[in-house]
Amino acid sequence: MDKVHAGRNLTQQLVHTLGAAIVQGDYPIGGGLPSEAELCEEHQISRSATREAVKMLTAKGLLASRPRQGIRVQSKTNWNMFDPDVLEWVLKGTLTLNLLKEFLQLRLAIEPEASALAAENQNLELISRISLALKRMKAADAGLDDSLEADIEFHMSILMASDNPFYQQLRNFIDTALRVSIRFTNRIKGVQTADYSAHKDVYDAIVLGDTEAARSASRHLQSEALELIKNEMDK
Amino acid sequence: MDKVHAGRNLTQQLVHTLGAAIVQGDYPIGGGLPSEAELCEEHQISRSATREAVKMLTAKGLLASRPRQGIRVQSKTNWNMFDPDVLEWVLKGTLTLNLLKEFLQLRLAIEPEASALAAENQNLELISRISLALKRMKAADAGLDDSLEADIEFHMSILMASDNPFYQQLRNFIDTALRVSIRFTNRIKGVQTADYSAHKDVYDAIVLGDTEAARSASRHLQSEALELIKNEMDK
DNA sequence: ATAAGCTATATATATGATAAAAAAACAAAC
DNA sequence: GTTTGTTTTTTTATCATATATATAGCTTAT
Incomplete structure (x- = not known):
């Protein structure tokens, strides 16, 4: 078989x-x-x-x-690009720096707004999952957990905490894309462990219910990754 | 049959x-x-x-x-909520103010960023389509064109002008949602004709290549609609 | 008690036959 | 010669039926 x-x-x-x-x-x-x-x-x-x-x-x-x-x-x-299967085929078949850039441009729209919604809604149960993911990231820094899995878990839990079914549906989409593209991004620079504090900034703003700070911290996190790709493309 | x-x-x-x-x-x-x-x-x-x-x-x-x-x-x-069929079934079957709010919360993420990308990319051919849609909206104000179609065309052409396949793929999604939800929003207030100038603000910023202004004008446009729904829900 | 094996039942697969749709080729009319 | 209508042909769409396979639940041997 x-x-x-x-x-x-x-x-x-x-x-x-x-x-x-x-x-x-x-x-x-x-x-x-x-x-x-x-x-x-x-x-x-x-x-x-x-x-x-x-x-x-x-x-x-x-x-x-x-x-x-x-x-x-x-x-x-x-093509239903937001279908996890289609996305996986596209990413695996034709992954380029340009496609990665376009994907990050989408995340730059989604995640800051999801973070803002999470801060606004204050669903404590969903927010606690973000906290757990953050702990896993810290553990991963010390080599005690898988860095990629922890990172994915963090971003998934933010989408969940938005408490909006459309954002929640994007979990599969972002999950798939992160898994496929990670080898690409990791190859470029030491991305995986460097940004714990940037992730914590997002969490802190959400916990405080500071909508604007959550949006901006998340935007900062995303745009850094985007700049990294753009720089790489200019070479 | x-x-x-x-x-x-x-x-x-x-x-x-x-x-x-x-x-x-x-x-x-x-x-x-x-x-x-x-x-x-x-x-x-x-x-x-x-x-x-x-x-x-x-x-x-x-x-x-x-x-x-x-x-x-x-x-x-x-469920692949971003599949146009699924979305249509969901909207037609269970359309509520709350669902409409959640949909607008998503557009609030997508469209400002798409507008910003359009301003950044300066693809003149794609931008000219926004201009045409705007003219149609003006014509619709004078009763010479269909208001809904012109409005949809405007938002579609912005997504196209982003020049990003992920945003472009959302055309079907937003097209479907706008058509289904329009009877709802129109019922609430005189939404359809009132906001020509707000749309023009978005276009002007894109033409000038002012990324930040495009984002903010588009955000303003979307958040007004969102506030409208929220007020309605509070009644 | 537990695990291996059996059974019943649902979907999965295979295959033959027929219907319907649509492009292409053809014919007729003007 | 161009248009219009008809027939042909090819492909998918549908139907019907037979067989294979997977699995939840039961049975039985240990």
Whole structure:
């Protein structure tokens, strides 16, 4: 069995194989994929499984199919970039400094506002999770915990504390992106441990209920990372 | 033929019927849907069509299915809220002032930053589209164009001008949400025509390349709408 | 009591046949 | 010669049925 797809059923295997291939540009946008029958041939699976995979990719905005016209790759503007699968394919397939920059430009919008909401709402239970994540970061500095996991946990708990389902839904999105892009950012500079105090600033502002300070501390944290990438791109 | 679903094939009809029903809470979260076979019975369609619909809803994060366990509704945190279909079902099915507030809290993060990026990038071709939308808004004030369409076009063109694929991808999302929620916001106060000058402020700052002014003008525009909702909720 | 094995039942997969849709080729009318 | 209407053809869409596989719950051996 294909180790990459272990644990998945045939349909899901094909979804991931095709999804990654499409995003990587193996099939021309607007142009056609192999026909249903040819896909069965190529991948040696039944029409049911093939059709179900195509339908799932259609649901994610990557494909469209019509009789006589075949299966076509949709234009990029139709791709559900916020679908964790699609995002993962995009990041793994075409990760560049420029894409990383664009991702950070989005976080620069999201996280400061989420922090501000967290400060405003004062949901103590959700805020305590931020505190725990911060402790994990400190422990990671001392080599007692995983730095990446602690960092992710911190940012996830902020999104949760916003108490807004739209921000909360972005957890999967940011989680996926952080995991994929971390090797990139870490390679550039000693990012992982240097910014504990910057993270603490965000937490402190949230605990105090200082909306404006939370927004600004979080913005500071994000824009530093963004500047790092921009500098790297200028080289 | 069911007029609501005209023009769609059977699979897509079932996707929308089930999607709307799930989001509205017709089926218990975590609990089960009718079995595959029962769904065929109920909707009088074949297993292929039924399975393909279930797979599409699975791709959107609403369902999960396993042998012997059946088809289950996923918890809300797994729903791809940024999928235009899901968003439409959520907004149409459960639109409340609170949900509208949460949506505006997200726009408050996105649009100011998109405006800032637009000002920074100075992509003249994309910026000219904002100008056209603004002209349409003015025309709409004089009854010569559709107010809602012009307003949507304005906000879409700003997202495009950000020149960032993640922001651009939010076009579908914000487009859907604006269309559904407009009857709500219009009902509250004379929102539609009053804010031409506020929109123009955003455009002017972008044209001048004044990043900070663009952010702040856009933020002002969004937060006014948010305050309106909050006041309404306090009544 | 616990773990290995069995059973029942749901989805997963395979395959054949038919329907419907739409592009392309063709024919007719003007 | 261009337009308009019709037929052809190809592809997906749908249906029906058979088989495989996975798993929750039960059974049984130890």
